[in-house]
Amino acid sequence: MIGNLDAKIPDGPLADKWTRHKDHSRLINPNNRRKFDIIIVGTGLAGGSAAATLGELGYRVKCFCYQDSPRRAHSIAAQGGINAAKNYQNDGDSVYRLFYDTIKGGDFRSREANVYRLAEVSVNIIDQCVAQGVPFAREYSGYLANRSFGGAQVSRTFYARGQTGQQLLLGCYSALCRQIAAGTVQMFPQTEMLDLVVLDGHAKGIVTRDLKTGKIDMYSGDAVVLATGGYGNVFYLSTNARGCNATAIHRAYKRGALFANPCFTQIHPTCIPQSGDYQSKLTLMSESLRNDGRVWVPKRKEDCAKAPNEIPESARDYYLERKYPSFGNLAPRDISSRAAKEVCDEGRGVGPGGRGVYLDFADAIKRLGQETIAERYGNLFEVYEKITGENAYEVPMRIYPAVHYTMGGLWVDYNLMSNVPGLFVIGEANFSDHGANRLGASALMQGLAVGYFVLPYTLPNYLAPQIGKRPETDHAAFKDAEREVRAKIDKLLLTSGDCSLDSIHRELGALLWDKCGMARNAAGLRETLGKIPALREKFWREVRVPGKGEDFNQSLERAGRVADFLEFAELMTTDALERDESCGAHFREEHQTPDGEALRNDDDFASVFAWEFQGNGQIEKPKLHREPLHFETVHLTQRSYK
Amino acid sequence: MNFKLKVWRQQDRQSPGKLIAYEARDISPNASFLEMLDVVNEQLTLRGESPIAFDSDCREGICGTCSLTVNGEAHGKDHPGAVCELYMRKFRDGETITIEPFRVGSFPIVKDLVVDRSALDRIVQAGGFISARAGSAPEANSILVPKHESDIAMEAAACIGCGACAAACPNASAMLFTSAKVSHLAHLPQGNPERESRVIKMVERMDAEGFGNCTNTYECEAVCPAEISASFIAKLNREYARAKFRRSVEE
Ligand SMILES: Cc1cc2nc3c(=O)[nH]c(=O)nc-3n(C[C@H](O)[C@H](O)[C@H](O)COP(=O)(O)OP(=O)(O)OC[C@H]3O[C@@H](n4cnc5c(N)ncnc54)[C@H](O)[C@@H]3O)c2cc1C
Ligand code: SF4
Numbered sequence: 001m002i003g004n005l006d007a008k009i010p011d012g013p014l015a016d017k018w019t020r021h022k023d024h025s026r027l028i029n030p031n032n033r034r035k036f037d038i039i040i041v042g043t044g045l046a047g048g049s050a051a052a053t054l055g056e057l058g059y060r061v062k063c064f065c066y067q068d069s070p071r072r073a074h075s076i077a078a079q080g081g082i083n084a085a086k087n088y089q090n091d092g093d094s095v096y097r098l099f100y101d102t103i104k105g106g107d108f109r110s111r112e113a114n115v116y117r118l119a120e121v122s123v124n125i126i127d128q129c130v131a132q133g134v135p136f137a138r139e140y141s142g143y144l145a146n147r148s149f150g151g152a153q154v155s156r157t158f159y160a161r162g163q164t165g166q167q168l169l170l171g172c173y174s175a176l177c178r179q180i181a182a183g184t185v186q187m188f189p190q191t192e193m194l195d196l197v198v199l200d201g202h203a204k205g206i207v208t209r210d211l212k213t214g215k216i217d218m219y220s221g222d223a224v225v226l227a228t229g230g231y232g233n234v235f236y237l238s239t240n241a242r243g244c245n246a247t248a249i250h251r252a253y254k255r256g257a258l259f260a261n262p263c264f265t266q267i268h269p270t271c272i273p274q275s276g277d278y279q280s281k282l283t284l285m286s287e288s289l290r291n292d293g294r295v296w297v298p299k300r301k302e303d304c305a306k307a308p309n310e311i312p313e314s315a316r317d318y319y320l321e322r323k324y325p326s327f328g329n330l331a332p333r334d335i336s337s338r339a340a341k342e343v344c345d346e347g348r349g350v351g352p353g354g355r356g357v358y359l360d361f362a363d364a365i366k367r368l369g370q371e372t373i374a375e376r377y378g379n380l381f382e383v384y385e386k387i388t389g390e391n392a393y394e395v396p397m398r399i400y401p402a403v404h405y406t407m408g409g410l411w412v413d414y415n416l417m418s419n420v421p422g423l424f425v426i427g428e429a430n431f432s433d434h435g436a437n438r439l440g441a442s443a444l445m446q447g448l449a450v451g452y453f454v455l456p457y458t459l460p461n462y463l464a465p466q467i468g469k470r471p472e473t474d475h476a477a478f479k480d481a482e483r484e485v486r487a488k489i490d491k492l493l494l495t496s497g498d499c500s501l502d503s504i505h506r507e508l509g510a511l512l513w514d515k516c517g518m519a520r521n522a523a524g525l526r527e528t529l530g531k532i533p534a535l536r537e538k539f540w541r542e543v544r545v546p547g548k549g550e551d552f553n554q555s556l557e558r559a560g561r562v563a564d565f566l567e568f569a570e571l572m573t574t575d576a577l578e579r580d581e582s583c584g585a586h587f588r589e590e591h592q593t594p595d596g597e598a599l600r601n602d603d604d605f606a607s608v609f610a611w612e613f614q615g616n617g618q619i620e621k622p623k624l625h626r627e628p629l630h631f632e633t634v635h636l637t638q639r640s641y642k
Numbered sequence: 643m644n645f646k647l648k649v650w651r652q653q654d655r656q657s658p659g660k661l662i663a664y665e666a667r668d669i670s671p672n673a674s675f676l677e678m679l680d681v682v683n684e685q686l687t688l689r690g691e692s693p694i695a696f697d698s699d700c701r702e703g704i705c706g707t708c709s710l711t712v713n714g715e716a717h718g719k720d721h722p723g724a725v726c727e728l729y730m731r732k733f734r735d736g737e738t739i740t741i742e743p744f745r746v747g748s749f750p751i752v753k754d755l756v757v758d759r760s761a762l763d764r765i766v767q768a769g770g771f772i773s774a775r776a777g778s779a780p781e782a783n784s785i786l787v788p789k790h791e792s793d794i795a796m797e798a799a800a801c802i803g804c805g806a807c808a809a810a811c812p813n814a815s816a817m818l819f820t821s822a823k824v825s826h827l828a829h830l831p832q833g834n835p836e837r838e839s840r841v842i843k844m845v846e847r848m849d850a851e852g853f854g855n856c857t858n859t860y861e862c863e864a865v866c867p868a869e870i871s872a873s874f875i876a877k878l879n880r881e882y883a884r885a886k887f888r889r890s891v892e893e
């Protein structure tokens with residue numbers, strides 16, 4: 001059983017921890033590296049950079065993704081930028097400040113040591129990306145350009161037009177391609193991990209399904225790295241790609257890995273509002289737009305139906321500027337999202353269903369000219385026009401919050417290893433760096449930091465004594481896992497009711513969005529916990545999954561993911577109920593300051609909630625483990641962006 | 643809105659395929675083309691018929707997964723944009739819409755509208771990278787890149803790897819795709835040391851994968867969702883000639 005959670009944070013002053021840890025970490029000599037098989041699931045910034053780097057170091061890497069090419073991982077969609085403490089603008093930035101902003105932005109629910117390391121290696125990421133040929137924006141002088149991003153008062157964000165994630169991922173993909181060509185990385189695209197194999201308590205392999213043929217396979221490795229991204233799609237509608245899922249981390253959870261802070265979900269303030277039921281996803285309008293756009297709604301409900309240009313300046317409420325004068329439109333995401341919900345709840349929202357606020361560029365266009373605005377955000381304006389049919393140079397954009405990022409994920413220690421030895425979890429799939437709220441442009445930073453510069457140092461600590469311990473896939477543990485995977489697929493294919501997959505997933509999403517979204521309360525969460533099992537039963541009773549298992553079968557793929565979401569949703573809701581405080585994106589209505597801000601309870605909740613799966617077969621209440629958070633360097637304060 | 647669809651159905655690579663007629667009813671003009679197909683698939687499934695296989699992921703034009711030929715045009719008519727960015731308001735009510743996969747010999751059909759584009763990955767694996775070992779990179783601002791050059795590199799780097807260029811090309815050529823990667827790296831000083839070997843290896847791989855030659859019809863540029871300019875093909879040809887020349891001089 002799991003004893004005390006040891007985060008294995010190195011001793012010494014905060015600023016020296018990582019260097020000292022590296023100095024005392026184990027090394028594996030080059031000749032021995034090729035004796036280790038490393039399984040990496042995921043080719044986003046985290047998995048892709050890890051696979052490329054470990055391959056380059058001489059390990060034998062097997063890398064998996066569900067898309068038809070590693071280049072299509074969801075990281076490709078990130079728009080705004082990546083943070084790094086380069087202080088190229090001479091505006092007072094430093095490693096400490098990036099660290100502090102991230103800790104504060106996360107509302108003091110992340111580990112100091114992890115976050116400090118992230119800020120520290122951030123500078124190397126930019127060097128590495130430039131060397132790879134990532135075409136970051138530049139000034140006329142040829143030097144790199146920066147911009148500021150939500151939650152920060154310095155300009156530390158590097159960007160490549162509105163396609164930063166694409167360019168970083170393509171850099172990483174090209175490094176991966178180089179290793180594939182060199183034979184150090186074996187790539188398995190369109191291959192979905194369906195289970196983790198744990199043998200004598202160690203993660204030693206995975207069970208996969210080839211999505212093109214339906215073939216079930218087993219792979220053994222000396223360590224397994226999950227880099228499978230976030231689980232925002234549990235809400236059905238989110239800004240994530242359609243295929244994003246919780247399957248890999250949920251199965252690992254069911255095999256004993258602890259799941260940390262599952263209720264911490266980031267709702268992004270600037271997305272295009274939903275227009276109808278058929279909608280399959282929501283589209284993000286990069287937060288960088290808030291640098292130049294001003295957010296407002298009419299002061300009076302009666303004006304909401306009017307065209308925005310007919311509403312005079314004096315009748316507009318620039319509510320972010322009013323409530324948060326020092327950060328204004330750049331207030332952090334959780335705060336901006338909640339503020340939007342609040343004004344819409346008051347009946348002052350605009351657009352279909354009154355669920356929208358304006359993001360207005362008129363002033364910026366007047367000040368800087370349309371050309372400059374087009375240069376900065378042109379592609380975003382085009383996207384907006386495609387989707388809504390409206391021209392945002394002329395009428396203000398309408399935006400509304402949407403599920404965007406999941407801070408929760410599998411629990412990992414400082415080495416990024418879960419409580420299951422040999423199972424490493426990186427990128428959005430773990431919980432490690434963003435606390436209860438993530439600052440803009442820091443997920444990309446985390447993904448690359450880990451893959452290029454952290455895992456290569458921490459993985460050998462586990463691997464070194466494991467030499468020669470890799471099992472064959474005919475071991476009973478593999479056969480058992482395989483049998484379970486097959487049984488689940490058979491069960492899914494046996495269903496033949498008259499309910500569609502999407503309708504059940506939509507129902508789950510609507511329930512969570514309503515009760516476990518931007519604002520939560522105990523009654524609503526309890527009600528949800530009552531409803532999820534019923535929905536799960538309905539799924540297994542009434543859903544229809546066509547086709548067969550040994551085939552390219554997209555319905556079956558999705559059915560497996562929805563089945564996992566239906567279990568995972570319960571864990572998320574349980575966590576939201578148990579965390580009886582407000583912090584960051586987790587806003588419990590019972591706990592707010594007189595002016596409606598999140599009210600933390602550091603005495604009782606300055607800890608990570610890590611959940612252990614109980615029971616097999618049916619879902620029992622998971623067991624809670626707490627990892628207390630120790631703040632040695634920063635002072636816990638009420639977050640204020642006023 | 644209502645539409646009559648004619649959709650290419652094909653069980654797998656070996657089986658013959660054919661166009662089958664379907665109806666799409668009560669579709670919102672604000673639905674995307676893929677959302678329209680979702681609705682059709684939901685109905686097919688509930689009727690006990692097999693849903694239409696088609697690829698997509700990001701559904702916002704950046705991942706390059708979606709790959710449909712709509713009424714004979716790769717990605718449909720709303721250029722520039724991937725088919726996931728095509729909205730039903732662009733069609734006439736009652737219109738007949740023919741949907742086929744990208745038809746390129748080097749992209750074998752997996753099922754229905756889904757094709758295997760791994761040939762594009764192999765072109766990049768042949769040399770579409772800068773060999774920069776993690777850990778050895780110099781300070782980023784020690785490499786200055788004139789804004790103009792960096793902007794051109796970015797324009798080329800914007801390729802989403804969808805393969806529409808090859809699908810639209812009468813010769814099924816992947817020149818636009820290959821030229822985009824070659825040009826991106828050739829416009830940056832970091833790309834210089836491997837400049838010659840890169841272009842030669844990528845072009846050789848492209849030929850080995852069975853893609854056709856470019857005869858300057860510019861259909862690729864017309865359908866490219868990332869607005870990659872066909873002038874990059876000229877750049878590719880120059881790079882290739884330059885590399886070959888240098889090689890011959892060295893030999
Ligand atoms: C629209 C959008 C814009 C964003 N913009 C920014 C931004 O500007 N700045 C920023 O810092 N962050 C941004 N983010 C967040 C950031 O993009 C993500 O958090 C980050 O890219 C996640 O990277 P990752 O490597 O952890 O996972 P991903 O990139 O999601 O990759 C997951 C990988 O896992 C694979 N996978 C998943 N499940 C399985 C399975 N069961 N079997 C096999 N393979 C599997 C997938 O195929 C994929 O390769 C944005 C996010 C969104 C949605
Ligand atoms: S060049 Fe254009 S059409 Fe061709 S693969 Fe790239 S984005 Fe697609």
Ligand code: FES
Nearest residue numbers: 699701706708726
């Ligand atoms: S689905 Fe990603 S580009 Fe169309």
